Amino acid sequence: MKKSVYNGLFLVIAILLVLPFIVPNSFYLDLAIRMAINAVIVLGLNLLIGFAGQISLGHAGFLGIGAYASAVLPTHFGWHPLLAMGAGAAATGILAALVARPIFKLKGNYLAMATLGLGIIINIALRNEAQWTGGPDGMPVPAMGLFGFELSNDKQWYWVVAILLSVSVWASLNLIDSPFGRALRALHGSEVASQVVGVDVVRYKVAIFVLSAVFASLMGSVTAHYVGFVSPNFADFFHSIELVTMVVIGGMASVYGSLVGAVLLTALPQALATFEGWETVVFGAILMLSMIFLPRGLVPTLAAKFGKGE
Amino acid sequence: MLAQFLQFLFSGITVGATYALAALGFTLIYNASNVINFAQGEFIMLGGMLAVFFAQAGLPLPVALLLAILVPAVVGVLIEKFAIEPVKGAETVTLIIITIGASLVIRGLVAVTLGKGTHSLPAFSGETPIDILGATLIPQSLWVLGVTAVVVVALWYYFNRTLQGKAMLATSYNRLAAELVGINTSWVLFMSFAMSAALGALGGILITPITLTSYDVGIMLGLKGFVAAVLGGLGNGLGAVVGGLLVGILEAMGAGYISSAYKDAIPFVLILFILFFMPRGLFGGKSTDRV
Numbered sequence: 001m002k003k004s005v006y007n008g009l010f011l012v013i014a015i016l017l018v019l020p021f022i023v024p025n026s027f028y029l030d031l032a033i034r035m036a037i038n039a040v041i042v043l044g045l046n047l048l049i050g051f052a053g054q055i056s057l058g059h060a061g062f063l064g065i066g067a068y069a070s071a072v073l074p075t076h077f078g079w080h081p082l083l084a085m086g087a088g089a090a091a092t093g094i095l096a097a098l099v100a101r102p103i104f105k106l107k108g109n110y111l112a113m114a115t116l117g118l119g120i121i122i123n124i125a126l127r128n129e130a131q132w133t134g135g136p137d138g139m140p141v142p143a144m145g146l147f148g149f150e151l152s153n154d155k156q157w158y159w160v161v162a163i164l165l166s167v168s169v170w171a172s173l174n175l176i177d178s179p180f181g182r183a184l185r186a187l188h189g190s191e192v193a194s195q196v197v198g199v200d201v202v203r204y205k206v207a208i209f210v211l212s213a214v215f216a217s218l219m220g221s222v223t224a225h226y227v228g229f230v231s232p233n234f235a236d237f238f239h240s241i242e243l244v245t246m247v248v249i250g251g252m253a254s255v256y257g258s259l260v261g262a263v264l265l266t267a268l269p270q271a272l273a274t275f276e277g278w279e280t281v282v283f284g285a286i287l288m289l290s291m292i293f294l295p296r297g298l299v300p301t302l303a304a305k306f307g308k309g310e
Numbered sequence: 311m312l313a314q315f316l317q318f319l320f321s322g323i324t325v326g327a328t329y330a331l332a333a334l335g336f337t338l339i340y341n342a343s344n345v346i347n348f349a350q351g352e353f354i355m356l357g358g359m360l361a362v363f364f365a366q367a368g369l370p371l372p373v374a375l376l377l378a379i380l381v382p383a384v385v386g387v388l389i390e391k392f393a394i395e396p397v398k399g400a401e402t403v404t405l406i407i408i409t410i411g412a413s414l415v416i417r418g419l420v421a422v423t424l425g426k427g428t429h430s431l432p433a434f435s436g437e438t439p440i441d442i443l444g445a446t447l448i449p450q451s452l453w454v455l456g457v458t459a460v461v462v463v464a465l466w467y468y469f470n471r472t473l474q475g476k477a478m479l480a481t482s483y484n485r486l487a488a489e490l491v492g493i494n495t496s497w498v499l500f501m502s503f504a505m506s507a508a509l510g511a512l513g514g515i516l517i518t519p520i521t522l523t524s525y526d527v528g529i530m531l532g533l534k535g536f537v538a539a540v541l542g543g544l545g546n547g548l549g550a551v552v553g554g555l556l557v558g559i560l561e562a563m564g565a566g567y568i569s570s571a572y573k574d575a576i577p578f579v580l581i582l583f584i585l586f587f588m589p590r591g592l593f594g595g596k597s598t599d600r601v
Contacts, residue, residue, distance in 0.1 A: 049403060055402060055403055055406075057406075102586035103585075103586075105589050106585060106589050108402050109340075109346050109402065109540075109544060110540065110544070110585060110590070112346065112402070112406065113536065113537070113540045113581060113585065114581070114582060116533070116536075116578075117537070117579075117581050117582050118578075118582065120533070120574075120575070120578045121575050121578050121579060121582075124572060124574055124575040125575070128571045128572060237529070237533070241407070241410055244403060244406075244407065245407055247403075248404060252401075252403070277421075277422055278418065278422060279418070280415075280417060280418030280421065281414070281415050281418035281419055281422065283414055283418075284410075284411045284412065284413070284414025284415035284416075284417075284418060285415055286411075287407055287408070287411030288393050288408050288411035288412060291397065291404050291408045291411065292396050292397055292408065295397055295401070
């Protein structure tokens with residue numbers, strides 16, 4: 001692997017190391033934590049959408065499974081949070097693997113429909129099973145304990161999330177340059193051509209779908225513990241769209257693009273709060289304008305402009 | 311027993327007709343541009359909300375309804391001109407995000423200008439229910455079904471018997487070939503957005519006296535219209551109508567006999583099963599891809 005690939009990673013780590021010492025107050029620290037959490041989710045989703053070229057409009061459903069596993073299992077059954085998190089990830093992995101085989105025979109818009117449907121079904125189930133999930137009002141999540149040490153303040157959370165993000169960036173960079181990653185990029189380019197050279201197309205698509213779903217589920221659990229509360233909105237269609245938008249605005253098939261997309265779109269609602277009542281309009285307009293003028297996403301467009309690849 | 315079944319059937323067909331109109335809208339735009347227009351549901355909402363607004367402003371009902379169809383059509387054309395045409399040939403995800411952006415803008419503008427309340431429209435011809443074998447049918451249902459039937463027949467005539475309609479069909483089969491024989495494909499794109507917005511708005515107006523409307527009803531209605539279009543096989547007009555009615559009927563039956571809490575999940579469970587076994591919907595033909 002070229003050395004320059006890791007320069008970006010070092011930059012990310014450097015920023016993560018400096019950030020907690022320069023943020024002016026806890027509001028911005030909280031924002032930074034949520035940005036980092038979203039960045040990890042978007043990295044996983046970008047592997048699926050950007051590198052393998054498969055759409056998912058239901059990823060918030062997987063986030064929801066993870067988040068609710070972390071809320072429901074410790075609350076109602078007394079499970080240890082880590083065990084609950086693992087159970088949520090396992091359940092998500094099994095569900096994703098079960099539906100992936102039939103789903104990935106589909107292409108383009110049919111795939112969009114199937115993943116969208118899956119996400120909506122999960123969301124409706126979370127809303128309706130009120131005796132377990134608290135229904136539309138949501139439910140509190142117990143605190144996360146790690147080896148007898150309770151994660152309680154934002155500083156501790158920040159370092160946990162920063163480590164998760166650094167590891168995810170490193171893993172993504174490695175994954176896309178591995179035989180697995182090359183197979184994914186090949187099937188994005190042409191499914192038939194990659195089949196001809198011996199790539200088992202469906203197996204790879206299923207694998208990356210399951211991987212990104214498990215990623216989402218784990219981060220759903222992390223978010224639930226961090227926020228201390230879950231509600232069905234966390235798993236709704238709009239959140240799925242937000243995640244996909246982060247991928248596309250940052251730049252498809254761009255690891256650093258995922259980070260930029262997550263940072264921008266997590267900050268945007270805060271910035272729009274000043275528009276009082278017009279947030280939805282402005283948010284929609286920004287989505288449209290950025291897709292019309294930067295269809296390839298920010299990072300790839302800028303990289304092309306300044307003549308250096310990632 | 312029978313009365314209950316009929317009751318569910320009536321309400322299912324009525325809502326299904328709205329889904330069918332939305333699905334036809336999806337189909338028209340998909341055929342002209344390969345775009346799945348996620349703003350389709352907002353046209354349904356816009357139709358209902360504008361009809362209420364114009365009627366409350368004191369306009370006679372027919373004028374109010376006509377305006378409530380025309381304004382969404384203009385909105386559809388604006389979306390096509392300023393958001394779809396500039397990005398011709400973009401990736402599916404990009405187009406999906408653009409149309410979702412458009413739907414947010416429409417929903418947001420309606421919430422700001424017309425408020426977030428729930429509104430209703432008086433039924434077009436009285437509220438006295440008609441008794442059929444123990445089940446009741448409200449007159450507005452007949453309006454919904456009658457108008458939908460007329461629209462479907464008119465569309466069939468347009469696409470099979472008029473030169474303009476045939477030009478639109480030709481574009482959906484092969485854009486390049488259509489351009490080569492002199493069809494103005496940007497006009498086709500323009501027309502498809504105007505027509506599908508008008509169809510969606512019409513459905514929204516017809517159903518409002520029964521189901522009420524508010525600024526946020528568009529999402530679910532639109533997604534179910536999308537389910538209907540995919541169920542029938544994307545791009546197939548007849549499939550869209552059958553798909554819409556089927557989704558409406560199964561949803562009503564499921565809500566009545568199985569669980570009303572899971573009513574909204576039924577169309578999505580249905581479409582997942584259909585796609586597992588028939589990856590191109592009920593009426594979608596086998597397709598071959600050029601390598």
